[in-house]
Amino acid sequence: MNLNRKVAFAVLALSFATGSTFAQVKRKPVASPKNKPVAAAQQLGPVSLPTDPNVLIGKLPNGLTYYIRHNEQPKNRAELYLIVKTGSILETDAQQGLAHFTEHMAFNGTRDYPKNDLVNYLQKSGIRFGADLNAYTSFDETVYQLPLPTDSAEVFKNGFNILANWAGYVSFDAAEIDKERGVVLEEARLRGKNAQERLSQQTLPAILNNSRYASRLPIGQENILKTFDAATIKSFYHDWYRPDLQAVIAVGDFDVKAVEELIRSKFSLLTNPAGEKPRTVYTVPPTPGTLVKIATDKEFPYTLAQIVVKRPQTVVKTAANYMQSLRISLFNYMMGERLNELLQKPDPPYLYARASFSSLIAKQDAFSSMVIAKPGDLQNAVKVMVAEVERARRFGFTLTELERAKQSVLVQIQNAYAERDKTNSANFVRDYSKNFLTGEAIPGIEFEYNYIASNINKIGTADMNALAGQFISDQNRVIIIEGPDKDKDKLPDEKTVLSWISTAGVGLTAYVDNVTSRPLMDKTPEPGKVVTETKDESIGTTTLVLANGLTVILKPTEFKNDQVLINGYSLGGTSLASDKDFTSANLAAPIIAGSGIADFNQGQLDKMLAGKNVSVSPYISDVAQGISANASPRDFETAMQLIHLYFTQPRKDQDIWKGNISQTRSILTNRGLDPGSVYQDTVSAVLSNYNMRSMVTTLANLDAASLDKAYSFYKDRFADASGFTFTLVGNFDPEVIKPYVETYLGSLPSTHKKETFKDLAIHPPAGQITKTIYKGLDDKATVQMVFSGAYEYKESNNIQLDALEEVMNIKLTERLREQESGVYAPGVRISYSKIPTGRYTASIYFSCASANVDKLIAATMDEISKLKLNGATATDIQKFVAEEARSTQVQLKDNVFWAGYLTGASQNNENPDDILSHVSHLEDITVQSTKDTASKYLNTSNLIKLILMPEKK
Template identity: 50%
Template sequence: MTIRFLIPALTLLFATPSLAQRTAEVGAVQFQNASQQSIAAQSLLPVDSDVKIGKLANGLTYYIRKNTEPSKRALLNLVVNVGSLMEDNNQLGLAHFTEHMAFNGTRDFPKNELINYLQQAGVKFGADVNASTSFNETIYKLPLPTDDLQVFEKSFSILANWAGLVTFDEDAIDRERGIILEEERSRGKNVAERVKQQALPLLLNDSHYAARLPIGTEQILKTFKPDVIKQFYKDWYRPNLQAVIAVGDFDPVQVEYLIKKNFSKLKNPKSERARVNYSIPPSLSTKVKVITDPEQTSTRFQMIVRHQGTPIKTAEDLRKSIARSLLNRMLGGRVAEWRQQENPPMLIGSIGYGNFLADIDAFTIAVTAKPGQLEQATKQILAINEQAIQFGFTETELQRAKTSLLNTIERQWKEKNKNNSSRYVNEYVAHFLKGTAIPGIDYEYNFIKQNLQYINIAELNALIVALNQTDNRIVIVEAPEKDKDLLPDEPMLLSWINTAGEGITPYQDNIVTTPLLRKIPLGGQVSLKKENPKTGVTELILTNGVKVILKPTPFKNDQIIINGYSYGGTSHAPDSIYSSASVAALFVNRSGIGDLSKGQLNKVLSGRSVNVSSAISEFTESVSGNSSPAELETAMQLIYLLFTQPRKDSIAWSSTISQHQASMANRALNPTQVFQDTVIAVLNNYNPRKTKNGLTDLRDASMDDAYQFYKDRFADASDFTFVLVGALDAAETIPLVEKYLGALPALHRKESYIDAGFRIPSGKIRKIIHKGIEDKSRVQLVYSGNYTYSAEANMQLEALKEVINYRILNRLRAQENGVYTPTVSVAYTNIPKAGYSITISFNCAPDNVRHLIDASIEEITNLKENGPTATELHKFKVAQQRMKEMQIESNVWWVYYLREQYMQRDVPDEELREIQLLDTVTIHSIQSAAKQYTGGENLIEFILMPESVD
């Protein structure tokens, strides 16, 4: 259960122009003359015929669509067109509180029966079933299986109970007060929240939004009377402000019947309150704010120009959105090119247009500067924008952007029968709340193909000028408090903006004609081929020793995922060059490949569905990437070049080192980063390799050492295993594998990783870190020890984790009301030596730290003494089976499953082995696991306390 409060200007997000993703009707609009253009431009876009939209007599809207990805699953949403903006002055925070109460008791599901029922059906609280509240809407999400008819039918009763039958038990209200205050502590008591609170008056222009932040006020949350929240629910949770969205693998006729059966009896109040649509009024000038905070680690500049947004409803709206997407792509390309210069003054930069909030859009320029280089970074990113204003774009830039956009929409079109139900649900939510059109992917694809040619340079040059208005503009600088005296004042900031265009010359688009690969290698052959009919896996051994695992799948039409690895990694780097080795792959990837710099490579690959990179971790060197089937040969060429022609670029080296230094400069100011650095150091027994790379500035790193180490790690492919999963055709794939992977160098070194002795320290350890100015603590409890690695043992650990999670969530949240979202995680490995860890983590009030730690340990002790309940065992088994059913329909899961199996030298025989292993999990086995894995002397307590607490 979350508060959704996103202002993309603060974290710039650019979406592709795709509205809906599918339709059965193919349509296109061509503007051929002025009269036709006027008529066609104003016509409403069609509605995808694959979705059924209806309305009940009480005004409730419903959307129903059959979709089989994932199979035997459905995603149901209850959308309430009400958020915090509808609160009265004595109800601040109660829209969000209402959302919480929907899970704390309804007419048909008293107290916590709803969560218990869903968990027994394999639906996880938080991870699956969830809800969110924003300014304008509240959304309840319920993913569930459709092959259990009783659960599926009852799910519509659950939605209806949320919609109009919440009971608001007074004891439950009082318990939930503490949980919501802990949510505010967990999410809000940090530097990001403090900075946001200073920026909001400008961003929201002192509008109604500024007075109705979804979290509300602590005073009201602590003291409101139950009748106040009941009145909010009575006023606003009504059918004519609600929609039910159902997408999944089901019978639409049955779903429509269930919606009518469960929702038709809900009634609107006799005296309805008006639902006001609030906006953010424009300002007539530029407003400036410089914000500092003692825990701020970076220095950022943002210039935000607000514009009135328009939902995409007509053909002209769609065409304009395409133009804006092209603009974003071209500006993004220029910023990326700028970042590749030698030692740029920035860490991150972006320019583009996107949604801001409500009905407002924004054109935003943002840059995170290196320490002491705010002026240079600001002036340079403003200059990129001004260069486009003064001189416009080039035809070659526009052509690349069009190719990229067309490639994006074509990929979506090819996957139209493989898209996840969540994509459709999101479209229908936007249609209900904002009226955004849902024409479907066929219409959009054909529309773009037909009309992309009519968007020209002149239009985009005019667009960039129009977006850069000087009124309704906000300028914000965020910086560490310690740098306050060095920051510009308002006149200086405005002078940087006003003089950004001085001395600018037109952009030169250096066209790349160099081929990716000058000479095709001779390649090798398959020397051994084995097929496993149980898993559908084909295993190839090439003449150079390279092993290739092929797994064709039907899950995506246009996706192939690639991962190749061998043992070795930085474990082979002597201490004298370890810092160089740790950044070797990052440096080489930033250098480009073969004859092409990184910028040139980006242009060569622009608009193509392919991406490949290399990596070096502690125990492995690897390559990973993805491509469409049409670009598989390009992916193979990139892999070949990463092995045989890695590039050494001094500019890339300088940039890598300077960016690392800049990112580490103020790290010690942030409590969370200090805490996590301490956790990592202690868990690795203060081994220098686990502290040095993260906490120093790489001053002793050498470009030559890094390059030579990279070359050594990729000099021998004979021990590499490559896993390819997706839309593979063996007859087409094997010749490409032979040609490129078969040509990789082979020294037959037969090496492995080196065990450097990193171990979690034994015994009982308590590490308290005093850092931070907020009344907030963080706790991590880590159990660890030696381990006998096996699939059976791994399954027992997973079961133990889930049962501990049930216990900790119930105890710390539901009973103690002391935390918001505790988490339990496990890790287990046999590389370099078998070991495990179980970690319990939570945020809380400093005064509650000891009590909640003791409560957690008490739950562990109880589990060891009495074992889990039959209900807990059932919840784990059904959730695990449901999760596995979902995973095995994913290319991503298969590529990493196969990689891990081969890495552990446990070649898979059957894909459903993990489900079969569920039979080994019993009440007794979980109790035994609890005794074995939490019963020893190894327990580390990490505690983050504010500086003010002794």
Template identity: 50%
Template sequence: MNFKQTAFLGASALLLTTSSVIAQVKKKTTTPANKATNTARSSVKPGNPEVLPVDPNVLTGKLPNGLTYYIKPNNQPKGRAQLMLVTKAGSVLETDAQRGMAMLVQHMAFEGTRDFSKQDLTGFLRKTGDRFGADTSAFTSYDETTYQLSVPTDTAKTFADGFNILANWAARITFDPTALAAQKNLLAAQAAEGGKNPQSKLQQAALPLLLNNSRYGARSPIGTEATLKNIDLAAIKGFYNDWYRPDMQAVVAVGDFDPKKVLEMIKFSFASLRNPVPEKPLPQYASPATAGTSVKFVTEKGFPYTFVQIVSKHPSLIVKTPGDMLQNMRISLFNQLLNNRITDLTKIPSPPIRYGQSGYAEFIGKQDAFSTLALAKSAADLETGFKAVAAELERAKKFGFTITEVERAKQNVLQQVSASYSAKDNSPSASYASEYEHAFIVKQGIPGIDYEYDYYVNNIGKVSVADLNALAGKLISSQNRVILVEADDSDKDKLPNEQTLLKWEADAGNSLTAYVDDSAIPFMATLPTPGKVNDIKVDSTLSVINLKLSNGARVILKPTTFEPNQVLISAYALGGTSLAPDADFTSANIAAQIIGSSGVATFNQTQVNKMIGDKGFSLTPYISDISQGVTGFAQADNFGPAMQLLYLYFTNPRKDPAVWQNYIEQAKAALTRNANTPGVVYQDTVQAVLGGYNPRVMPATTEKLNAASLDKAFDFYKARFADASNFTFTITGDFTVKDIIPFVATYIASLPSGNTHETFKNLGIHPPAGQITKTVTKGVSDKSTVQLVFDGAYDYNDANNLTMDGLEETLNMRLVDSLKDGNGIYSPSVRASYVKIPEGRYKVTIAFLADAGNTDKAIAYTLGEINKLKQSGPTAKETQVFVEREARNLQAQYKQNAFWQAALTSAAQNQEDPDKLLSRMQGLEKIDAAALKDAANKYLGNNLIKLILLPEKK
């Protein structure tokens, strides 16, 4: 199981500059199953005990021209396959004059090839279910460019065309000059935009130092505006011919197929490809180590945070042998242990930092990195936050870890690898394909989950506390280290100099004591007296069991075999913040967040986290505008402790003044920090306008926060969860009804009830009618942000809902074509939503970026496309694409716990017949172009709100 992944450092997403660095390395998502199957990967000779075996379920090898292939049969989803073309040609191969070339080639692949025109490619992607093109069906990083397709396998020609398209991308891109000029301008604009926001400017300043001034530090995949504009046809063809060649490429195919037949298809499509003569030698670049610690302070106007990052770089661990796997296991345990300690700093009274994260992961330039990130409360509080984090690192290095910490981490790791092993037959093809793509690039082993599971079970006991203490001493290093501080320009005078910062670190190590691990005890020493199940009704159509309990609560049970050991849990009752007086709204609105961060009974949140950390479950209370409840998941073998926590959230929530104070302080700091942040100001305006300027939708203010109180929040929370008779519980997953009913009786039927029949109040908060334009002028970006919002009253029913979904899909297809056609519209998206309660309403939001000087033109073009749809309706092909795609999605959703959990809960909340969930496929047969045209005229009408963010005038 590989927890040492590139994705780890990117988890802080919008907060931290380095996250965007990491995002350029891998623009994809690692699924939970892939966490276990990503462990060890290498093409090795079978039978050699010194190296890991190759998964026997994977057919791998090379064609005579050097092209590598990975083929694995997998029927999730059934009737489909995930295909990839992986090329070891990324931005690090570019010369100074070629910066941005690798990504430009990627974009040109979707503009046409020898055998497939742009229209052919667009049509294929639509037909197979891919929404977009170059930005979602491919990615370029420092060391690779990868193309990916999800194709049906039950249609022979379409399946074969998938391989033919990959082969055309591999060697037959045509590089139409007109298309090249358009794509150069598009990417140049994106590169220019990327260097204008504060986060990107700070990244550009920090990246060379983080990468030791190596070639990687000067080869951001997006390139530069100047080099992209100057790339000519001969240059891009030269780059393509040099590096897109079989001996540097791999084809990955995972899906519902016969692997031997797929191998023949790969040979048919790729065997004729030839390497250039002579072959250009492939240079090897790395980020060399540097002695000691480098400190850098970078500031930028408008950067809304003060944070510090401590990065110690190490040679990359390539897992090829069982010994490498053992070391990787140690690293996964180390990551859990240290990250838990750092995140605990955010949960103590008067926390020294707002956010913290720590761990060892893949980095860039053939190196790994141990990185600790901390978001300070403010620039003035940097010393306190930095010393707290530095102290925890030194504590781990000096005193090591406790046996109880280590044992919890081991149990957690074993549960995760066991879950992945149990789910191996249900893991999606995309996760396996991602594993083999990465294996080809970094040359790691692919032993498979069977081997990995056995290895972990048989060897995790060999990992000692001493091993992990030694690892802490090695990884928490002051050599080849960078300490990076980033802040707003206005806080520059509050930052220390290098000598002061290093002295802070030295002082933090003084007077340290060993870490004390709170002992974990059961949530409940005495179990509640069980209630009774008064009524059981079986819905044989859906295999759903409906229970009515003695306290009036209702329970919906959906046993499945989709995900072994997974159980999803939710509860809801109507009411929510709509029942709070306006004067108490702020307190009520944050009540669940506060209580959910405060623990339960006598346990604070840190203790709760430790108590559930190795049991594989999570529950979170919530209060929305019209409902309240709990949502989460559990492993089937730890369902009991999960239900105890649920019971305590209802009956014994915890009031923690320190959590309240920390929340209020952070909220006030955010108001100050974001007061002039363009995106925040814009979104606050959007929320206010769409809520009709109702006081409940207006942004928080210092005055509102000062008026809120913990007592009011706590009392409101208790009142919302006081009467179980108002609640409906939905439980979906791997269980039998016989086994789960005792838990239901003990922990749900025993909840107090009062038969209050409480429900929500309709406060009438929705967008105002008519034509409205609201423009916010903020920032210096040369792009404008636009949202066009249509809304109105809505008759909520299955037919209308399906038609609305079709309208959303059609508009998405139309606007994506606009992006490809160079109409000054960037990143378009369409989202349609509809609700039945508190009243029937719909909303269609069309969002995009545009060149600031052409905003009106872009809006006019978009409205023109809408008018075309209203006048002529969608084409038969557009309608067919929606129907086929929706049918495929439904087939997949019917085999997912998450779908049933949400759908059954929604049906109960909206008082609908749940059996209708199976009739949506029949409803698709009634969708035609005329129905979508009518929907466009009905829903894209007179109620239009234009919300625009423009840069300030210079």
């Protein structure tokens, strides 16, 4: 399951730094409302916040709590959750890891669903294991999620029986426990066995002050997981899985009273154990003064510093709490804006930084500042980050900063309020889960909207300026320094770190907010005209062709109240750049997207767009160039203006170029230390037949790139609007937006060059290839097996490959996980494309112990051989058909799906009406068709094996 440790403080920064080959300094415009919501004033005070009247909250005589809410997004669906107020913190020394193991066993046999019957039943009902059906274990809670259809009365009713089985009737069959040991150990291997885990083992005792939390990580102790007996885990379940520590949450398209009766009938028989143990509340004792912890690891590719000032947790229960949380949101926003602004310098002082006040673990809040330094520049990074926080404390924030922060908060609440009848059920579940676990109030969106609208303007700069003083302290403070082993001698000692922090504020001056009051466009363009208009009544679209040749596909929907999605594309992309100029061309879109527009730099543009719910980003892929955008209906014109300007007045910013190149160089410096990066770089190289366009950029390529070439390439790609097709999906009236389309898209320049992409034949090589990379300290292997070849792209083939993908996922989960106990989460991904040429790729991937690589590859090939010989079972086909039919029903009511689908149909020159017959085509999937598909596409003559093994000792 999804083990949730909630302790890797550097995860956010690391994902930022490792998510892309190229560092990007662009930050999308922050959404804000044009008009502030207006509502009656609310009285401030210590009184408790109200409870949302739209949720029914009750408690059974045995103590079980339930939350029930009717909600029709998505239609004919419901989210059922079981929340258990128990986790690893309650384990005895002999039970370490068994809270999480218990969660696993809930899927491996209960009173009414022996062995794997539960998963099998739900898959046949259209629920995917892992994607839909899932659970997680943390320090203080265990949560089970079960999304179900409500248009099947039997399946929906059985869902509550499943929750009740988890709550009180898990079997703990000894044979099933032994089979699951390997799976849990492999989960530990997959999520751990890396530099971050080893660093956490060094730093967590400092952050958690050697409390019980530091010694009760949810994954537990390996020796216990290997040897515990059934009695030990049953004892944990008996003590802590009891109704007075449990809640059932049901949100969805159903009758509330009927659901309440189902809960009463299924859960009332659960009993609390005699002489029940008290549910001890553990805390982390304060750390006197400041503790500095320095940790290194051979495979860690970054140098970072984190300053954590801890405070007792405040749970939002009263109006005063809510007002303070509002102030904190404003503070965090403004601090983030200042730190992000520094990334727009030609030589940014760090790779990434953040400073914010938020909840920690173990009933703690914390003001946490973290910075990832460029190699060899930790002192400067730390001083700059600390100085920005000190600047806020000493000089405060400006009125203009505060106004933008308020607009950001207002747009979020305004959007939530506008979508109150279109809110996804899962969003309510999260709120109700917090209410049960911590007591956090659930006043509901109507109250929150009115409260914020009435009270946010009561917050002034004095309130904000006081917060920094409250957050900054040298008491209960922990400072963490992490870096690679090779730089251990260069890292500071405790005295030096404290000296950096104490002197960071020397010579500070007040922040200057560089804002402009100029409009985005000085003059409205001369509109073009619609020359043809075609309606497709079947799927509700209207296609416009403008005089400049640009095509616009409109699909008005009522799926969301406050959303319009805009996608525009034209074929060409970086395939039209020479190899010599590829790096410049590949950097063109992110550089332009981070440089602002016309005469406004990115910082000015961000500030101009405060108060607007709009985001616009140009892109250039290998075969296309285009614009991705979204906006609320009220800010649609602003989105169209930005699109027009990204075509006609892109901005060349030398500072952004220099900063981007500097960041990329820094990331490349230590990339080779991380086994995962080395492996992925090798995978990319092999699967592209070592084409430089698909490989990690080199320092030499960066040296050869230039802003002039990047800017010129961008201008050329957006010079001809006649090749563009735009898709607009969301809440709009076609007749109302047509004038905006004519004005801002119809006026774009056209040359009618009729360009398209070049097929550069970048795809996996033919033949049998095995590539083994030896990198990594721990016993952790990663395997990827790739089948590929030419492909005829059409619906009848596509649906058969989709079926094959899901069948293989089912069979490999059963074989590699359940039978062999050798992996945690095997995966199969089959992709196919028409552009630039018809190709398919079928990838199988898993992580495991190095000693099991050959055995598990052989088991995988055995399952493939069975599919080729016998085809899929009728049961597995039934599972796929049920899953695909139900997911299609949901997708057809989703703006994001339609935006992507209509764009894809246009690019591939397909009939978009085909989606309406997609479910009926599921009948074409048979045992024989799966046999034929497996035989054709899982051809071992074109098989690449890519294996990451630990370094040889």
